[in-house]
Amino acid sequence: MTRKIDNTTRYERLRDRYMNGDLDRRSFLGLIGAAGLAYGVQTPFAREAMAATQQVRFDGWGGVVSEAFRKHAFDPYTAKTGIKVVDGTFGGGDEYLSRVKASQPGEYNIAHLSGVFDYARYANLGFASELNEANIPNLEFVIPKLIDVYRPITGGKISCVPYDYGTTGIAYNRKHISDEEAKQKGAKLLIDAAYKGKIAGWSDWRTRIWYGALQTGQDPNAATDMDAVWEAVRTHRDLSLKYWTSGAELMSLLAEEEIYATEAWSGRIYTLQEQGHDIGYIDPPNGFGWQECLFVLKGSPMEACEELLNFMLAPETSIAVAEGQNYPPALDPSKVDLRQKIPTLPAFDPSGTLSGLTFADPGYWNSHEAEWSKTFGRVQKGY
Template sequence: MKLTTTKRLERLTERYMNGGLDRRAFLGLAAAAGATAGLSMRWMSQALAAVTEVRFDGWGGVVQEAIDKYAFQPYTAKTGNKVTQGTFGDESEIITKVKTATPGEYQIIHSSGVEYYKRYVDGGYNSEINEANIPNMKFVMQAMIDPFLKITPKLSGVPYDYGTTGIAYNTTVISEAEAKEKGAALLFDPKYQGKIGGYGDMTTRVWYAALATGQNPNDIKDIDAVWAKVRENRDLVKKYWSSGAELMDLLAKGEIVVTDAWSGRVAALQQQGSPIGYLDPAGSYAWMEDMLILKGSPMAECEELVNFMLDPATAIAVAEGQNYPPSLDPMKVKLTEKIAKMPAFDPTGTMKSLTFADPNYWASNLDAWTKQWDRISKGG
């Protein structure tokens, strides 16, 4: 997206009027802007016009379709600026791409929360956003912002939505009563051997194994017991899925009858008429997603897009489309009934009812546990 010269000068004036800029600096910058405008040549305007699109990478499927339909398309219609989109099935995949790309090639990532936020920071890919350019941040729950601030005092992204990874089950095979009674133990029930699925991701596997061994996933005392439980689950599982689309396909086709699943994807299946139930057992894995702006991105343009996405009207429409509650604080913004009925929705705006992964605890074990999970998943 290209900011017009007028808009830049308006911002400059605003900063000066607000006292954020002294008179000397203001006059200097205004003169420089005038000189640039006066001396600009044809190729300069073409070069500037090149920043008329922003790159976005997300999770694809129904989630990205909702973002595209309710955020990007209206944004393009309003501003004329395009949003180029890419998708990934696993966030490590996009981190690998970012690592190999030149700074600025990838710009905004629909990142899956605090644990991954730390990975970007460790890799040196984080930027520093100017919150003044994202006035709609005032609507975002502080409880969602704080975990990110613990990692970087200056944010590189803005929390956008949240959800849970609960238990999805085929209601033609497993009754609601059985699901409620067994909860997460369904994933370890030999009765459903060969009909169980699961997300092929270390965090989810360790989280549910910790719950199954009666441990706090954010303070595991006996990791060997957890790995034993992970192996137990592995031997019962038919397929570890690797994307939301694959999860929906496996459940819809009846290849699996129970799996841990992303709440929004299950809601989408239910809306399509599939006989799928969903429950969040005690300690269910909750996560929050953010719109992460990477280092080297055109910051002003990215901030403007993120601000547009956080506009309550846009964020609510996206939330309803993707079936994940928005990061908007229900105490500040009136959310719709549909959102209030979504799994994981927290009406208090404090997020105290949800159990998130402790980013520092999980980050300190990430490498060793990921390696161990990769081995166990392959029969090790």
């Protein structure tokens, strides 16, 4: 459903944005004026003005994920539409939110956000846009459950399209830890004193608390004994060599054998396995499941963003990206043939119901975000 747009279409869109109130009068006249100049003289200002309507900024997780997006989605999209995709990276949703908070509307456009809790945070801070679903017909291929969880947060509308899902399970070096041992110990493998100095963990407070809850036999979405959870987080800290802060660092620590066990992102471990590293991966009972979405920020050029989202949701693009980044796509397996590789990816649910995954309850986690993120900051440093 993509088409190459000509200059007339671009001007019509510019006018529509102005008429819809998405663009102020001054910017509108400035862009028109600059575009007019561009017919006669190609000034740097004119090029800038044209760029304003010709590019979309996309921010994601970097590494193999960004490579997959660039190769299988952005480059073909640019080739088809002429709209350039400028891609940036971030280490986590918190870091990105801070950047967005400091930016001007329109500076950041689309983000590859993780979890419904992030969607809710961005929406609560007023960064949610309103997508025109009619412009994204490929939404019909998406697992309905993945879309429905977003609607109540933004009054029935959506500001994102679901794109993929995965788990944060436990990765272990098979040279030192057998599959049986990992399975038997589950989350407690990460607080096993036998591996002191060879354990690591993500420096994300949610993940730490989630695993603290699992290690103390509690429901991660409704822990009742937080003292026990924090004690488990402290035990893990004292046994850990390092808290990793990015997927690249996670992969490096495991590949270089600096550590033998850590919780890890499913797709990154699959990539390590593809590279020949003997790394095992399990999802313990109630392991951390998450879904990722492509979130459009308020103030973005909506039609260009919707066009990009629709392109990215097209089965051929979505499958290619999923095969590149090693996370199952949000496409419903009952509606789309996902080919050979995707059914072998960790966390893949052939039924399309995702009933086997435990997702974070956004209400529960966001209501404790201020207190727990601060407490973890202290626990992390030895307190």
